[in-house]
Amino acid sequence: MAVKIRLARKGRKKLAFYHIVVADSRSPRDGRYIEKIGSYNPITNPATIELDFDKALGWLQNGALPTDTCRAILSYKGVLMKKHLLEGVKKGAFDEAEAIKRFEEWIKQNEAKIEAKKSNLEKSQDDELGKRLSVEKRVNEARAAKLAKRNADLAAKAAAGEKAEAIAEEAAPAEETAQSPASEETASEPVAEDKPQE
Numbered sequence: 001m002a003v004k005i006r007l008a009r010k011g012r013k014k015l016a017f018y019h020i021v022v023a024d025s026r027s028p029r030d031g032r033y034i035e036k037i038g039s040y041n042p043i044t045n046p047a048t049i050e051l052d053f054d055k056a057l058g059w060l061q062n063g064a065l066p067t068d069t070c071r072a073i074l075s076y077k078g079v080l081m082k083k084h085l086l087e088g089v090k091k092g093a094f095d096e097a098e099a100i101k102r103f104e105e106w107i108k109q110n111e112a113k114i115e116a117k118k119s120n121l122e123k124s125q126d127d128e129l130g131k132r133l134s135v136e137k138r139v140n141e142a143r144a145a146k147l148a149k150r151n152a153d154l155a156a157k158a159a160a161g162e163k164a165e166a167i168a169e170e171a172a173p174a175e176e177t178a179q180s181p182a183s184e185e186t187a188s189e190p191v192a193e194d195k196p197q198e
Helices: 053-061 068-077 079-091 096-188
Strands: 003-010 017-024 035-041 048-051
Touching (some): 053 068, 079 096
Antiparallel strands (some): 003 017, 017 035
16 A cells, blocks of 8 residues: 555635645545645745644655655655655764754755745735835826816816807997997888879
8 A cells, every 4th residue: 555645635616725644545635544744725925834744754754655746845844854864864874963953954044045035025015016006196196187187178168268258248239239220220211102103
């Protein structure tokens, strides 16, 4: 029986969440497993990994084979590094104190990389937010300028309309005075009647 360390998919559609399990290679992906040793959430950035370090190391030492994704997860958390160092101790390449020292150095380097990635992500998010705010500010300024221009045009049209009305009002009394004498003349003239000829 081949025992594998692999992922069992949980979570709903398009929001995958995985359990890291130790299972018989013949059992289905989401079926029976021997032991659950952690969880993996790839949706967060960086991915959230919870792992029982000692159980994972014990299963690896007993011959469990990780899948490619689980191998990457175990490598990221340092389980494979610890296994490698413990094998070096068994072979007599160095003692256990040296192995612990090397592992702690590796952990510090790995944590520094993770922190650098997190800070870069936060910085990029801040930069993206700043860019979006500057774009929105420019759009708002353009809208404000457009509204100011439109209001100025409306005010100019209203002023022109008022001037036209004033001119029309001034012209209307002059026209009335010009038309009234003509009408009086036509009214005062005697109408010539046709006289029958004799």
